[in-house]
Amino acid sequence: MSVIKTMKMLSSWLAAILLFGPAIALADYKLNMTPGVTEISHEVFNIHMLVLWIVTVVGVVVFAVMIYSIINHRKSKGAKAAHFHESTAVEVIWTVVPLVILVALAVPATKTILKMDNMKDSDINIKVTGSQWKWQYEYMDEAGLKFISNLAEASNKARALKSGIDPRTVENYLLDVDEPMYVPIGKKVRMLIASTDVIHSWWVPALGMKRDAIPGYIRQMWFRADEEGIYRGQCAELCGKDHGFMPIVVHVVSEAKYKDWVAAKKQLMAAGAGADDKTFSKEELLAKGQQLYNTTCAGCHGVEGVAAAPIFPNMKGSKIATGKLADHLAMVIHGSKKNPTMTAFGKQFNNLDLAAIITYERNAFGNNTGDVVQPATVKAAR
Amino acid sequence: MSDHNHPTGIKRWLFTTNHKDIGTLYLWFAFTMFLLGGSFAMVIRAELFQPGMQLVDPLLFNTMTTMHGLIMVFGAVMPAFVGLANWQIPLMVGAPDMALPRMNNWSFWILPFAAILLLISSPSYGWTFYAPLSTEYAPKDTLAFFIFAVHLLGFSSIMGAINIIATILNMRAPGMTLMKMPLFVWTWLITAFLLIAVMPVLAGAVTMMLTDVYFGTSFFKASGGGDPVLFQHVFWFFGHPEVYIMILPAFGVVSQIIPTFARKKLFGYASMVYATAAIAFLSFIVWAHHMFTVGLPTAGELYFMYATVMIAVPTAVKVFNWTATMWRGSMTFETPMLWAIAFVFLFTIGGFTGLMLGIAPADFQYHDTYFVVAHFHYVLLTGSVFAIIAGVYYWLPKWTGHMYNEKLAKLHFWLSVIFANVLFFPQHFLGLAGMPRRVPDYSPMFADWNMISSIGGFVFGATQLLLLYIVITTIRGGAKATTQVWEGAEGLEWTVPSPAPYHTFEVAPQVK
Numbered sequence: 001m002s003v004i005k006t007m008k009m010l011s012s013w014l015a016a017i018l019l020f021g022p023a024i025a026l027a028d029y030k031l032n033m034t035p036g037v038t039e040i041s042h043e044v045f046n047i048h049m050l051v052l053w054i055v056t057v058v059g060v061v062v063f064a065v066m067i068y069s070i071i072n073h074r075k076s077k078g079a080k081a082a083h084f085h086e087s088t089a090v091e092v093i094w095t096v097v098p099l100v101i102l103v104a105l106a107v108p109a110t111k112t113i114l115k116m117d118n119m120k121d122s123d124i125n126i127k128v129t130g131s132q133w134k135w136q137y138e139y140m141d142e143a144g145l146k147f148i149s150n151l152a153e154a155s156n157k158a159r160a161l162k163s164g165i166d167p168r169t170v171e172n173y174l175l176d177v178d179e180p181m182y183v184p185i186g187k188k189v190r191m192l193i194a195s196t197d198v199i200h201s202w203w204v205p206a207l208g209m210k211r212d213a214i215p216g217y218i219r220q221m222w223f224r225a226d227e228e229g230i231y232r233g234q235c236a237e238l239c240g241k242d243h244g245f246m247p248i249v250v251h252v253v254s255e256a257k258y259k260d261w262v263a264a265k266k267q268l269m270a271a272g273a274g275a276d277d278k279t280f281s282k283e284e285l286l287a288k289g290q291q292l293y294n295t296t297c298a299g300c301h302g303v304e305g306v307a308a309a310p311i312f313p314n315m316k317g318s319k320i321a322t323g324k325l326a327d328h329l330a331m332v333i334h335g336s337k338k339n340p341t342m343t344a345f346g347k348q349f350n351n352l353d354l355a356a357i358i359t360y361e362r363n364a365f366g367n368n369t370g371d372v373v374q375p376a377t378v379k380a381a382r
Numbered sequence: 383m384s385d386h387n388h389p390t391g392i393k394r395w396l397f398t399t400n401h402k403d404i405g406t407l408y409l410w411f412a413f414t415m416f417l418l419g420g421s422f423a424m425v426i427r428a429e430l431f432q433p434g435m436q437l438v439d440p441l442l443f444n445t446m447t448t449m450h451g452l453i454m455v456f457g458a459v460m461p462a463f464v465g466l467a468n469w470q471i472p473l474m475v476g477a478p479d480m481a482l483p484r485m486n487n488w489s490f491w492i493l494p495f496a497a498i499l500l501l502i503s504s505p506s507y508g509w510t511f512y513a514p515l516s517t518e519y520a521p522k523d524t525l526a527f528f529i530f531a532v533h534l535l536g537f538s539s540i541m542g543a544i545n546i547i548a549t550i551l552n553m554r555a556p557g558m559t560l561m562k563m564p565l566f567v568w569t570w571l572i573t574a575f576l577l578i579a580v581m582p583v584l585a586g587a588v589t590m591m592l593t594d595v596y597f598g599t600s601f602f603k604a605s606g607g608g609d610p611v612l613f614q615h616v617f618w619f620f621g622h623p624e625v626y627i628m629i630l631p632a633f634g635v636v637s638q639i640i641p642t643f644a645r646k647k648l649f650g651y652a653s654m655v656y657a658t659a660a661i662a663f664l665s666f667i668v669w670a671h672h673m674f675t676v677g678l679p680t681a682g683e684l685y686f687m688y689a690t691v692m693i694a695v696p697t698a699v700k701v702f703n704w705t706a707t708m709w710r711g712s713m714t715f716e717t718p719m720l721w722a723i724a725f726v727f728l729f730t731i732g733g734f735t736g737l738m739l740g741i742a743p744a745d746f747q748y749h750d751t752y753f754v755v756a757h758f759h760y761v762l763l764t765g766s767v768f769a770i771i772a773g774v775y776y777w778l779p780k781w782t783g784h785m786y787n788e789k790l791a792k793l794h795f796w797l798s799v800i801f802a803n804v805l806f807f808p809q810h811f812l813g814l815a816g817m818p819r820r821v822p823d824y825s826p827m828f829a830d831w832n833m834i835s836s837i838g839g840f841v842f843g844a845t846q847l848l849l850l851y852i853v854i855t856t857i858r859g860g861a862k863a864t865t866q867v868w869e870g871a872e873g874l875e876w877t878v879p880s881p882a883p884y885h886t887f888e889v890a891p892q893v894k
Contacts, residue, residue: 030811030815030827030830030831031811031814031815032811032814032815033747033814033815034815034816040743041747043743044743044744044746044747047741047743047744048738048741048744048747051737051738051741051744052738055734055737055738058734059730059731059734062701062702062705062730063727063730065705065709066705066708066723066726066727069705069708069709069710069711069713070708070713070715070723073644073708073709073710073711073712073713074712074713074714074715075645075712075713075714076714079710079711079712079713080712081644081645081646081710081711081712082646082709082710082711083646083647084649084710085646085647085648085649085650085651085707086649086650086651086652086653087650090650090706091650091653091699094698094699094702095695095696095699098694098695098698099695102691102692102694102695105691105741106687106688106691109687109741109742109743109744110684110687112743113680113683113684113687113742113743114680116743116746117680117683132519158434159434159435159823160435161435161436161438161439162435162436163434163435165434166434167433167434167823167825167826168433168826168829172825173433173825173826174433174823174824174825175825197514197518197519198512198514198515198518198519199512199514199515199610201675201750203750203818205747205816208746208747209746210675210746210747210749210750211675211677212675212676212677214604214610214611214676214677215514215604215605215610216604216605216608216609216610217604217611217677219676219677220677233816234816234818234821235818236675236749236750236751236818236819237512237750238444238507238508238512238515238819238820239515240444240515240519241439241440241441241444241506242440243440243444243818243820243821244440244818244820244821244822244823244824245440245823308439308441309439309441309442311441311521340518340519341519
């Protein structure tokens with residue numbers, strides 16, 4: 001066989017393998033979509049496989065015809081060109097057959113869309129708000145259960161430019177958070193999805209759905225997880241520099257475990273909120289402030305107070321962090337009118353958290369103002 | 383006298399109204415932009431070579447992905463097709479030049495300035511620049527440059543499109559009815575109408591951004607009562623026809639090349655024309671398939687899914703017709719034919735994944751993942767760009783009077799085809815496995831395919847320098863090309879000498 005013929009033969013095998021591979025490797029995570037753990041995710045997986053098989057078969061047939069032609073209808077083999085160049089019958093057939101296949105596909109696809117859009121009778125309602133660059137969860141049926149979910153600290157450290165930390169040594173690198181979302185197994189969970197700034201998108205592949213978080217809108221999606229486990233996802237709409245660093249973690253647990261988690265969380269929230277009148281030592285505030293600063297502020301202002309990119313200001317030696325406390329409070333609580341990327345953090349944190357962050361900012365990086373800010377001061381400045 | 387007939391030097395290129403010169407300018411501009419946009423892609427693939435952040439910070443990465451997309455779409459693919467149109471349409475219809483030669487000069491010379499403005503503006507919000515990321519959360523001072531650049535690009539396209547329509551409708555040689563035109567001319571005629579219809583819509587979108595950012599309007603600002611989703615509707619109303627603008631001329635090029643090297647007339651000429659028109663019409667009514675996850679009402683979601691999958695019908699018709707052209711032909715496999723056949727294979731794969739993406743429930747898992755990136759690179763790179771390269775090899779002997787080096791050209795072809803697939807096929811797997819788009823870093827579970835993809839990218843990218851070498855050496859010398867050039871070639875352009883004289887068809891030929 002000539003070189004060209006061999007290459008064409010090999011490429012047709014390669015095409016077949018590559019096209020069939022995903023189909024054969026059914027639930028292989030690395031090659032194919034996950035079937036997921038919900039009824040919807042299974043339906044989506046099935047329709048994906050159906051379409052994939054159809055296009056594979058059509059592709060193999062068409063490519064086989066082309067390859068046969070390439071091998072046999074060549075001048076070097078002595079082939080003489082035929083003279084036909086049109087046929088209405090043939091055109092009609094190969095217009096109608098694809099049309100019929102498409103109509104057949106539309107039926108199951110429609111069924112799944114209708115199922116996806118049925119938000120009725122949910123058991124649990126969770127509002128998730130996307131912000132640059134974190135998610136905030138609020139359990140609408142449990143008063144006071146509200147928390148922010150950031151990229152986990154180990155991942156955040158390792159992902160810094162030239163960190164020198166091998167991502168393979170970090171467990172669930174970029175797919176881990178400090179505060180995961182918990183849901184009970186077998187219950188219909190309706191997600192209410194919103195945004196405080198730009199468009200984000202909430203996506204956990206195992207749950208089979210993604211929905212955009214759009215400022216000015218509350219969007220909905222629902223899922224019912226049929227298997228316990230930990231499921232990880234990521235933001236799926238470009239939202240600025242740390243779009244790749246705001247993951248999602250969902251723990252699907254038994255009802256009993258879920259109830260325990262809710263109770264424990266509510267206790268923690270209450271403790272934080274009830275701190276408004278308490279006085280905290282400088283050390284307590286600095287410790288808490290450093291931890292919060294590193295997860296929330298360091299992305300732009302730098303772990304050492306030196307900004308991550310020239311468009312962000314340094315925290316080290318910042319005029320605001322070393323100047324009037326009132327101005328600093330206003331900036332953190334209400335955000336910057338000029339540069340909306342500097343969000344109004346007053347909406348996301350309680351008074352104790354903000355007091356800690358501000359105390360840390362005013363004393364770290366050599367700023368050394370000596371100021372100690374208590375939650376009550378923050379509360380008054382809102 | 384001789385000055386007018388064949389000017390020289392810088393003035394020639396600045397002031398030319400000759401369609402061949404302007405075609406050359408467009409093609410060199412496009413090639414330069416292709417290499418520039420390609421180098422941004424190399425930065426992307428270098429950072430994504432391994433998990434972890436090694437080379438660039440996330441903001442610079444977003445700038446690279448954004449500029450790679452904008453430059454490839456507006457700086458490489460579109461101008462390249464306009465370059466082919468400028469060179470070939472007058473030759474193919476037997477006209478002495480384009481209908482509006484001075485406007486033609488302006489259409490080109492806007493582009494380098496637009497490109498510079500675009501580069502200065504350093505956008506980092508994706509080539510789709512959704513609001514409010516691009517309006518309220520991006521540097522205000524450079525946004526104006528970006529918007530101005532987009533307007534300039536639009537003017538250039540619209541003027542070019544007007545020129546093309548006027549030329550094709552008014553300046554065909556006697557006897558060349560519409561249904562006797564080469565298919566490349568048909569696809570450009572239809573593309574030109576698409577351009578005129580949708581570039582103003584893009585202009586509208588960026589003007590609304592301008593007023594939102596600088597003049598206090600709230601088209602896209604939720605806090606002012608506006609709607610970020612409106613931006614997406616307006617953008618994609620432009621954006622979907624835009625991708626057909628980038629593929630229809632490719633269909634035209636391939637429809638010229640395959641019959642030549644099969645020595646057999648294009649199968650189903652009339653069907654091909656109608657299919658092109660059908661695709662163009664359908665392209666206007668499917669835009670929201672880019673927005674399936676936005677929260678469209680159920681009826682909207684269903685409608686856009688049905689309309690989208692319909693496009694597979696006329697597209698499939700075209701693939702079948704090319705296959706039928708090859709069938710029982712007498713084929714030889716010179717370089718242009720290799721590229722054209724690769725186009726048919728690989729564009730078809732891109733078409734298949736396009737169909738998969740159009741199935742709305744499945745799209746909830748594909749959207750904004752590398753599955754989409756793989757899809758559009760198959761249709762745009764192994765589709766549009768491969769067709770452009772095919773056209774360049776096909777017509778280069780006519781333009782320069784020399785045959786290119788067939789051995790080197792075949793090397794360029796095989797390296798490109800193999801490594802384009804090494805680069806993009808694994809991205810299907812990455813998307814299905816859950817890797818989102820536009821991220822500078824990823825979980826180690828995505829590492830293997832990313833590394834393979836990056837290697838494909840580096841080799842593919844380096845290989846294009848070979849094309850540069852081949853083109854330059856062919857311009858400067860090489861085996862003399864005949865008038866006919868290719869044994870099976872038909873059409874008016876193959877009746878003029880190689881290289882084509884500066885002025886051709888000053889007397890209109892008679893077409894039977």
